[in-house]
Amino acid sequence: MLNLLLGKFFDKNKGVLNLRGTWFSELQTPDLAISLKVKETLHYEKTPYQELAVVDTEAYGRTLLLDNIIMTTVKDEFFYHEMISHVPLNTHPNPRNVLVIGGGDGGVIREVVKHPTVEKATLVEIDARVVANAKEYLPEIAVALDDARVEVRYEDGIEHVRLMEDTYDVIIVDSTDPIGPAVGLFSAEFYRNVYKSLKADGLFVAQTESPFFSGKLIRRIQDDLAQIFPINRLYLATIPTYPGGLWSFSLGSKEYDPLRIDWKRAPQVATRYYTPAIHQGAFALPPFVQEILEAPLESEY
Amino acid sequence: MLNLLLGKFFDKNKGVLNLRGTWFSELQTPDLAISLKVKETLHYEKTPYQELAVVDTEAYGRTLLLDNIIMTTVKDEFFYHEMISHVPLNTHPNPRNVLVIGGGDGGVIREVVKHPTVEKATLVEIDARVVANAKEYLPEIAVALDDARVEVRYEDGIEHVRLMEDTYDVIIVDSTDPIGPAVGLFSAEFYRNVYKSLKADGLFVAQTESPFFSGKLIRRIQDDLAQIFPINRLYLATIPTYPGGLWSFSLGSKEYDPLRIDWKRAPQVATRYYTPAIHQGAFALPPFVQEILEAPLESEY
Structure with a gap:
């Protein structure tokens, strides 16, 4: 209307x-x-x-x-792309093999290849037209898609992690909202396959919507992750063009804790939003978000 | 249009x-x-x-x-009202006499009187109709305006600080945008009068707009404050209904540093957004905001 x-x-x-x-x-x-x-x-x-x-x-x-x-x-993408990338990549002490699901615009890949330890970054994007149009119209975002370390695969990310095992150090799920083709990227089955696709000390992050408008979804995802990953955390960042301005990311990890980082070994990467202090601050959840996490689990979300 | x-x-x-x-x-x-x-x-x-x-x-x-x-x-006011109030009130070890300029809805006053040390909170609001309508239509926000410690004065805040001297522990400027009657609340002359109205160890905070859209204004305010207050800091918070979702607050202090707080003596106040960890995190400025502060001062903003 x-x-x-x-x-x-x-x-x-x-x-x-x-x-x-x-x-x-x-x-x-x-x-x-x-x-x-x-x-x-x-x-x-x-x-x-x-x-x-x-x-x-x-x-x-x-x-x-x-x-x-x-x-x-182009003007606000750095908030999102830096926060979904550098938090997991700095949490892992030696990320070499990285998978990005979704993210066909290339923004996450651009941040991933800033990390000198990364030897291979695989982008699994279902829609080849997103990549083609990003290269043509958003060159500042797509800039690293032709980097020698980057492989772009036009596949369903859900299928990809179903087939992989013990492969990736870090998986980043840069999905659309949980409607249409992206619904499966928010399911417990998908998270179990992400776990399986990670190496023994691997970790993953997914964008998990607005704590203001999607509290029940976040509550359910965090519960799913708690049953799969020994370490399981939520963090927040401001994203100006997303609903409510405040966005959540869910991190599941087999070994490394994003709150226990040896910052001396973290690489110096050029950023406009992310810093180690902002990394720490992003995990300081407001009481209203804590309430979401502690609320009884509901079947409807 | x-x-x-x-x-x-x-x-x-x-x-x-x-x-x-x-x-x-x-x-x-x-x-x-x-x-x-x-x-x-x-x-x-x-x-x-x-x-x-x-x-x-x-x-x-x-x-x-x-x-x-x-x-x-009603749904998102707690972000703003808590962040503009508890940061200065916890920075001061013993805030007893507090002035709020603007803020006729009563949201800041509600947070101020949560602090047990506060003996007197003066609200100076130019427009009596804001207070009357807040009491009628926004009772959850206006709830403390009739508190015995609160005095509401329908005056121009600019005039009020021109007349006062060595009076307040904390001054909070909860203004509208710098257009119309609020322009004077963003001037160096006003900040000098705020300084004069504060006690020898007083401090003040003002909302200072969006770092995304009002960078030049923030740069100029921070420069003005640096010439008046020995301690001068910028902090950020998410405000869902404000432009860009990210908002700035400028703090000028004669003695106490918001980054050096003895948290053991801070009172326990019920909040939905503010916590000591979020207080600390709010001062962690992203590089793009640091760039604003380090940019050459421009006459036009």
């Missing part, structure tokens, strides 16, 4: 429309929207998996939309 | 309108808007100082709007 009011910025039948001065709106929840003034619609297509658009916005620069939801923007 | 597209939710000529199922939009910057689905418009009036509305929203509950800008919502 809001889209009708604002005018949907592209016409599905015509493909790309370039309406200078119009607005894009994302319904972040049924009751909450963010709207960005659009300078130019650079691209629109229907891929085999989703609707994909790249718009250039006044407030946040070039913005990747999947199914009308903001995935990443 | 966006308001036209969405339909302005009230008609100035008619006063209150109750359009069930419509949306309220705030233009957070000229290029960025947040929209909340409105259940009911509870109140609208034009006060001597500003347009004031209270709307009940699906996503954030009852919401106070001043000049069409979200001041506070």
Whole structure:
């Protein structure tokens, strides 16, 4: 309904429309929207998996939309990509073989290859069109996708971890929201296969939505992880273009604790948001989030 | 323009309108808007100082709007009110006499009187209608305005600190954005008068806008404070309904450092966001904010 009011910025039948001065709106929840003034619609297509658009916005620069939801923007992507990458990579003392599931824009890969220990980074993205469009329209984000250490595989991440065993030091799940093809990336079965795909001292991180709007989902994921991983933690970061501005990440680890890092051995990587102090601070959960974790488990989420 | 597209939710000529199922939009910057689905418009009036509305929203509950800008919502107010209050009050070892400038909704006062050392809390709010409407429509926020230790004065905060001397342990500036009547609350002259109004070991905090969108303003304020206060720090917190989701607070102190607190003597106060660990973490500035502070000072902001 809001889209009708604002005018949907592209016409599905015509493909790309370039309406200078119009607005894009994302319904972040049924009751909450963010709207960005659009300078130019650079691209629109229907891929085999989703609707994909790249718009250039006044407030946040070039913005990747999947199914009308903001995935990443050139101006604020560093919050998300740094926090989902450097927390696990600095927790592991020697991450050499890294798997990224989703994340076809390349932002996580760009951060992963900043770590000098990394010998191989595999990106498993189901939708080849995301990678192709990121390379064309978001070069600052996709910049490392052609790095010699990076292998891009167009596969279902759920299938990939079903087949792998004792392979990865770190797995990063950079998924869309838990609707459509990404639902399976939020299941206990998937987390068990992630565990199996990790080496004996491996660890993984997944983006796990807003503590403000998805508390029950976070509660259920944390419960699933507690049954699979000996070390299991939640951390938070500000993500300006995501609903509520505050985002959660869930970390499951076989051996290394993100709160017990020998910072002297952590590599110096150039960042705009992440620092060791912010790493520590991200695990300081507000009481309202602690309450979510301590709430009785509900079947519905 | 966006308001036209969405339909302005009230008609100035008619006063209150109750359009069930419509949306309220705030233009957070000229290029960025947040929209909340409105259940009911509870109140609208034009006060001597500003347009004031209270709307009940699906996503954030009852919401106070001043000049069409979200001041506070029942669901997310605790982030802001706790972070602007408990950081300075825990930094001072014995805050007895506290001044709050602005903050007519009462949220800061509610947090201030949680501190057992506080003997007197003075609220200086220019607009009596904000206080009256908060008491009527936002009782969970205004709850402590009738506390015996609280004095509410309907005065200009700029004038108040011009007249006071060596009076307050802690001053909290809970202002609107630096437009209209609040411009003077962001000036070096005001900060000098705040300094003068504080006791010899006093300290103050002000909300100082978004590091994402108001970097130059923050840079200038921090420079002003550095010339007035021996201790001068910036800290950050997530505020879901404010532009960019990340907000800044500037603290100037004559003696006590917010990073050197004896936590054993800090009182136990019930909070939903603030904790000592979050207090510490809030001062861990991301590199992009450090860059703002180290940038050359510009005359225009």
